[in-house]
Amino acid sequence: MEQTIDPALRVESIRKRFNSIEAVKEISLAAYPGEVLGLLGPNGAGKTTAIRMIMGILQPDQGEILFRSNGRFGPLDRARIGYLPEERGLYADAKVLDTLIYFAELKGIAPQEARRCALEWLDKLNLTDWARHKISKLSKGMAQKVQFVAAILHKPDLILFDEPFAGLDPVNQDLFQGFIRQLRDQGLAVLLSSHQMNLVEVLCDRIFLINKGEQVLYGDLSEIKEAHGENLVRLRFNGDRSFLQTSALIKDLTFSEDEVQFKLPHGVEPNQFLRTIPEDLAIEEITIERPPLHDIFVSTVERSNR
Numbered sequence: 386m387e388q389t390i391d392p393a394l395r396v397e398s399i400r401k402r403f404n405s406i407e408a409v410k411e412i413s414l415a416a417y418p419g420e421v422l423g424l425l426g427p428n429g430a431g432k433t434t435a436i437r438m439i440m441g442i443l444q445p446d447q448g449e450i451l452f453r454s455n456g457r458f459g460p461l462d463r464a465r466i467g468y469l470p471e472e473r474g475l476y477a478d479a480k481v482l483d484t485l486i487y488f489a490e491l492k493g494i495a496p497q498e499a500r501r502c503a504l505e506w507l508d509k510l511n512l513t514d515w516a517r518h519k520i521s522k523l524s525k526g527m528a529q530k531v532q533f534v535a536a537i538l539h540k541p542d543l544i545l546f547d548e549p550f551a552g553l554d555p556v557n558q559d560l561f562q563g564f565i566r567q568l569r570d571q572g573l574a575v576l577l578s579s580h581q582m583n584l585v586e587v588l589c590d591r592i593f594l595i596n597k598g599e600q601v602l603y604g605d606l607s608e609i610k611e612a613h614g615e616n617l618v619r620l621r622f623n624g625d626r627s628f629l630q631t632s633a634l635i636k637d638l639t640f641s642e643d644e645v646q647f648k649l650p651h652g653v654e655p656n657q658f659l660r661t662i663p664e665d666l667a668i669e670e671i672t673i674e675r676p677p678l679h680d681i682f683v684s685t686v687e688r689s690n691r
Contacts, residue, residue, distance in 0.1 A: 391453055392417050393543045393574035394439070399448035401434050408434040410598040411448065416543065416574040421565065423589035423606075424545075424578040427686050431598035433471075436547060436578060440468055452543065464493045467544035469536040471551070471578075473528060477521040481512065481531055484520060485538055492539035499538065506534040510560070525552035533561065537568065544568065545576040550584055562588060582679040594682065596689040602681075610675040613685065616649040617674045618658070624666040634658050644670075 426432035489499035
């Protein structure tokens, strides 16, 4: 996906070492307004270290992290960035509304405006009745909603969500997805880190995959799926299935009671296979899908480890 606008964030050749361990090895990426960029990686890959450097919690040993603010690039402007950390960052003994107003004031929002916006968001998230309750009284999912609001209440230009769906039921996962899309459509640059590949797949425009501190995948998600995966075919039909058992164009053929499933290897286009289907075969249903991001993630990490 060719970008014609300046990025909101530029990460240029950053490295980070802890004693003898090089946690991040010269990675570069950019996040653009109006997109969701997925920051992905297995446990221990260096993803958390990279996130902490982007947020200014850690300083890189080498390289630069630049933010675009008021038309120019410079160091981190904390008032223009939002962060939902994987670890909870709320004060248990503070009340919900007071917490949100406090965090907004830290970002330069006037108290009256912070209160108005906080009440508006609490209403959207069905938390109005909890506004004057202490954080400690909230469920894990409700606390995650409050943390979400705290991250976006000051209307940042760039926001980083680290495992935003943790503790949420499917209904609230869908709710969060809708809000993240709204933020993207409003022109925010959104960085999303999550191990839930099914949610990453439906939300992200581009992805950056890190393993052992190094970039292993980076780019447009649809292009990555096209380049790295094998099409999965499901076929329901009436007729002789023997042509499938002798076909050189398919692999991993499996049969169930009423359908067959197989993959088209790299280099085999769907139309190429479709032309081999016998004319007398009565097809009831056929689906051809790109492989899920989960499979690409696992296979890419395994190749990288080897």
